Amino acid sequence: MARMDDGAVKFDPLKLSIIVAAHNEERYISRCLEAIEQAVEGIEHEVIVICDRCTDRTTQEARRFPVIVIEKDQALWRNSYAENLEIGLKQAHGEFIAVVDSDIRVEKSYFRKVLAAFDNDIVSVSGKVETERSTLFNRIYSLWEKTYDTIGAGREPRGGNRIYRGDILRKVRFSDTIAPDTDVDLRMGGRKIYLREAISYHMRELSFGKCIRGQIKSGRARRQLRIPIWRTILHSLVRLRPFVAIGYIAEYYVKRTEQIGRHGS
Structure with a gap:
């Protein structure tokens, strides 16, 4: 990596590692890796698929692509992801x-846009994730997501399409x-920024139940x-x-009950 006279980072040549975690994602993994393959053209990189x-x-x-495949046979953490x-x-x-999550499809310019956004103070950059409009529910959800662009409040950076220093x-x-x-x-x-110009698409077909479970998980994580x-x-x-x-x-x-149980035993 080299520095320009104005202090900006020059990404040529660049070494980028892309981590893709997958659990039974045969429906999406090929499209995910195909999109990555197109988006890293001209960038020194490696793709690691777990x-x-x-x-x-x-x-x-996954093995059809020029990637490093790691097969995991057992989970040792509570959160396997x-x-x-x-x-x-x-x-x-x-x-x-x-x-990059295995159900995410990045645009061809995604990595170049995100990498170009880094400077001396920025430690991570996340792009915009739009829901792929593949079903009626996905189309409705996609329209609701666009309210983030007008209201602005409540948007949370997505870990499934983020680059870290x-x-x-x-x-x-x-x-x-x-x-x-x-x-x-x-x-x-350090500084973390959200770059709406760097777009990727969530390919998974959504449902009302999946949205509810996702909200509950988000709330638990916040706690x-x-x-x-x-x-x-x-x-x-x-x-x-x-x-x-x-x-x-x-x-x-849940945590309160666990604490009471430990003190009582």
Whole structure:
């Protein structure tokens, strides 16, 4: 990496490591890796795919591409996804580390736009994730997502399409939490930015039940990360995501019950 006279980073040549964690994603993994292959053209890179206890054709599909495939046979962490990221990080040699979920399709210009946004103070950059409009529910959800562009409040950076400065990420590592990306952000310090011009697409077909489960998981993660409850309630109200607050409260009582049990034993 070289510095220009104005202090900006020059990314030529560049070493980029891309971590893709997959668990039974034969439906999406090929499209994910095809998009990555197009987006890294001209960039010095490596792609590391962690196949987490896959019982379908995910591993075989991944091996069709010029990537490093790591097969994981058992989960040692409570959050197997977080463990997958840590496994990938241990194998990564890049100056910058990208996390791309296996159901994400990045645009061809994605990596160049995100990498160009880094300067001396920035430690991570996340792009915009849009829902692929493949079903009626996905189209409705995609329209609701566009309110972020007008209201602005409540948008949370997505860990499934983010690039970190490698030297700092290797110091803090991923941990066994519900939201490893947010946890890393809190511990990294430095500036993190959201770049709406760098676009990727969430390919997975959504449903009402999946959205509810996602909100509850987000609320539990907020509690684990000790985000104030007033911020969580405000987020739930502004974004019409009531189950985020429910997940937060549920996680509080689960931990409270565990503490009482430990003190009573």
